Amino acid sequence: MVGGAPGPRRASVARREPCRIVSTVVLTSTLTCPHCACSTTESMPTDHCLWMHECPHCHAMLRPRHGDCCAFCSYGSVPCPLVQQAGDESRSCSG
Incomplete structure (x- = not known):
């Protein structure tokens, strides 16, 4: 049909990606020795947990407290x- 009325218009529907919560992972933490209160800011590994940390001041070996996976979770600021x-407040990365 030439010159006639146009056919029905289709509504364009934009596809959207599902919403995702994006959180920023902090890669530094300040470790505070429970023995001498010395604080040091350290970089955290992203592929494994740091089981022990030696205090640079008193040389105490900081090991995770019961229920924590690493020294950062027990003695760190982050x-x-x-x-x-994981977004889990249980502070256990090992499941």
């Missing part, structure tokens, strides 16, 4: 990246 990514 939990380890694996726990941050």
Whole structure:
């Protein structure tokens, strides 16, 4: 049909990606020795947990407290990246 009325218009529907919550993983944490209160800011590994940390001041070996996966989760200002990514407040990256 030439010159006639146009056919029905189709509504264009934009496809959207599902919403995802994006959180920023902090890669530094300040470890505070429970023996001498010395504080040091350290970089955290992203692929494993740091089981022990030696205090640079008193040389105490900081090991995770019961229920924590690493020294950062026990003595740091920020939990380890694996726990941050899991978003779990139980502070256990090993399941």
